[in-house]
Amino acid sequence: MDSPINVSRSISAKNDGLEVQSWASSSSRSSKNKIFPFSTALSSSVSRNDYVASSLKSKFDNGIFLTWKDLSVVVPSGKKENGKRAILQELTGYVEPGQILAIMGPSGCGKSTLLDALAGRLSANTQQTGEILINGRKEMLAFGTSAYVTQEDILMTTLTVMEAIYYSAQLQLPDSMSRSEKKERAEMTIREMGLQDAMDTRIGGWNVRGISSGQKRRVSICIEILTRPKLLFLDEPTSGLDSAASYHVMKRIVNLAREDGRTVLASIHQPNSDVFELFQNLCLLAYGKTIYFGPSSMAEQLFASNGFPCPSLRNPSDHYLRIINKDFEEVRTGRTSTEEVINILVNSYKSSDTYKEVKEHVSIICQQKGGTLEKGNQASFITQSLVLTKRSFVNMYRDLGYYWLRFVIYVALGLCIGTIFHDIGSSYGSIQARGSMLMFIAAFLTFMAIGGFPSFVEDMKIFGRERLNGHYGVASFVLSNSFSSTPYLLLISLIPGAIAYYLTGLQKNIGHFLYFVLGLFVSMMLVESLMMIVASIVPDFLMGIITGAGIQGIMMLNGGFFRLPNDLPKPVWKYPMYYIAFHRYAFQGFYKNEFEGLTFPNNQAGGPPTITGKEVLTNIWQVDMGHTKWADLAILFGMLFFYRFLFWVIIKTTENLKPIIRSFRFASSEPS
């Protein structure tokens, strides 16, 4: 439970920032709402701005100053007259190295949006105006220059706590660090977040009960503080934690900021008084507007001076949030409504010296122009690719639904095919049976790879989080994603494939069987690659499965079995669709592999007594005999390479286009 004390006095004493201590001493001299009251203490020959500038200069060498001026964010809204809804309105503020800024406010007031805007992560439908500067310069923050712990814990559920953090350490820490040093860093960070007892417990998801939600929160924090980032954004780091855990986690983060001069911003819900005391600066928001920005110890004065003093037995943060939350307004006749209270506080802050001084301080920081942000040293491309492949392999191995259930279903289907087409023989009727059986394998068995889509979406989510934080490059991800599934798909092609192949009695030669296995393997890899492309564009389970199934349905239809190649309508279906559908090459490769070298009795009246496999291919299946079965297989592998390349291109293009589209939209929306 929160300790029921009025903490304002103790905060003033405990906060060790220069500004806060100066204010503490000068506030007793009734200098109302001043956060930089140096002017009274300094001789007239030294201007206040020069003093502040010189005191900041030393911090500029290593640390990161983040400033924002008149920052507004709007989203489209059909309900509003101008079609826009303001989420943030003209916010101004700053954070300095060694400081932690707490962003507080009622749920939905725009805390996450503020963090997203500052970290350069706003979604595409938002429109941002105002100025955000890093060390007085415009800089891109995403992809590795800062760390961001999102509100949602997006973790690989099959890994243990230690594995998740150690893999992350191997990905993020430079090759110059030895394996044991990386392991040590991972273990130290785990201990700092109090997770030592859960080290070997799996994270767990919907199907396996793993660590608690509070522990997941701490794992997410561990992963992002492994590299000791210079700028750290934390979106509700303490949600799901008990009050003691909240205190220890925040204390560790505050120490990280203070000891190493790091800059930390944390949105926070309902901190208890111990946690609240840890924050030097507070940004209090209500429905997108600033209620207060400045030393956390002095927010109380704003409330008190406007007639809303904090009762002596209440935690100040609870008091602020209760006063400005209008979501649960009680019917209070004859009293000021919460809307009016918010307006009073917003206007009071806007006309205060504090606001003026914040603006001045922001301008001074902006004039300093410190160093540019640099991406820290990371593991090499090869290390990242190897670690990611291993991690993805372990994940698949442990995910029962992903491959093992599929494997069982494939074995069952192999048995079904093998018994339905058992000992197919070489009668005239077996021509049709062979064709149908091979078509079913090339089309439907590969189609089933669609079942892995939920896992692909999870993979893309984890990639999205790690990529935005710059843990590794796109190429490493695409490579690892391609290689990690290879052993499983080979196994699936080999065992169920052998059951279906030999029970049916297709050509017994080992060369023919290996071709069959390779054809099945590459077709399944192609479907998985196609589904990864779909997952990168449509990251929603249902919509993605429908889209992927639709694309494959179309390819299957014009692959040359359901409608023979010569009968396909020419514009669209024959050219180009017949050539784009991978099924065409899979069917034809399988057909050539099976029919070439066989002879069948001819049932056609007046014809020769037998027909050769080659004649079956040309006359019945209308197979293109201008190239060998190996060329078909090579085309399938070429397509696989192309699909993977396309996957890489789509991710890279999305990353590069997003900021361009947004900046274009801002430019066109800004008044000329």
Ligand SMILES: Nc1ncnc2c1ncn2[C@@H]1O[C@H](COP(=O)(O)OP(=O)(O)OP(=O)(O)O)[C@@H](O)[C@H]1O
């Ligand atoms: N991209 C967006 N499109 C439309 N509305 C959005 C978008 N981003 C945020 N909002 C809306 O803006 C408001 C503020 O959202 P935000 O997530 O920033 O609040 P919050 O203070 O972090 O809330 P909580 O504490 O509950 O997490 C919400 O009403 C949300 O629906």
